[in-house]
Amino acid sequence: MRQETPVHFDEQRETWDVFRYEDVERVLKDHDTFTANRAFEADESSNDGDDSDDGLPMLQTMITTDPPTQTRLRGFVDERFQPGAIREYQPQVAEVTETLLDDLEDESCFDFVDEFAIPFPVIVIAELLGIPADRRDQFKEWSDALVARPEDDTPEEMKRVQREQEEAQRAMGRYFAELLEERDGGDGDDLITLAANAEELSRGEQIGFCMLLLLAGNITTTNLLTNAIWSVEEHGLTDAIRTEDVDHTQAIEETLRYRSPIQSLKRIAVEDVELHGQRIQAGDVLTLWLGAANRDPEIFDTPDEFRPERRPNRHMAFGTGVHFCLGAHLARMEADVALDHLFDRFDRLDADLSGLEPLSALYGLESLPCEMS
């Protein structure tokens, strides 16, 4: 597809599929022509945090807006996610890792996804937001519900999961509203206080920011950790990582490229435009395949091989342009600390790679059974 029809209209899904690195990069960098606002025709003023028809708050966030709105919604927090600021959280993240690993120590067999990769980023973000310790369990329940997957594809099951997600979203939204109210004017250094004091944001936008961190940061980090263990085991590199013959930071970068946790992004053309010889019309939807771009042979040698030593590794797993992932440095640091401690603590970590069920849109695994000692 990438070679033969690099920009291709899929009639059934009514979207342009874009596969080549250069085309994906061009669309992501040209936010004037390709909007991230899925309802770009709607009146912006109606999206200010008021309740929508179904009672769910309409949460305007940086990820679904374009500059200058996106710049306003991101500006207050950008600095807190820069490498220097993120390094300060490292001891906290190490402590979370150790606590989770302590719980695993008595088990010889465990599911890496359920018992480590899912709870880990949820606890980290709860700490950064400043969720009080006595509400952590409730917070985890909501977070789990937000990313719950249907057990089968019957309409009833799909509806049940959607209903539970909406309930969790409402409950969490109300809870964030309470905390924002309490912390307004406070001097704590948690992210909820930072948001509460951001005068350029409405309360609805502050709630939207808190929810976005959970939605954008948890399942993606879960999948990065899982895909890293999966890829390292699959390529027989576990021992080389433990002995540091292979640098685990580079293995994480290569996992981001080789098994990108977010496989695709959407944009909408706001005017007629040509892309790789195809005439895209205003209002057309584009699906930008990060997973395919990250294996484009024009950019990467032997793209289908997992090679941690690859340099440079200009993958786009965190996107590019104005929406470049806010949490990229945090996700990298979390994965770095987690892998470092995991391999340090256990001499053997055998992941069972038989019968794995890869998930597609958000690329990861349903479960990854491991044995360790």
Ligand code: HEM
């Ligand atoms: C944006 C990937 C972790 C917060 C994005 C985008 C990608 C991405 C591809 C661009 C979306 C677009 O252009 O439409 C990932 C991956 C992660 C990860 C692969 C983990 C491996 C995190 C974490 C957080 C986070 C840990 C925060 C706690 C965000 C936010 C945005 C974003 C707020 C929106 C930025 C904006 O629109 O300006 N992420 N992300 N992400 N990510 Fe991440």
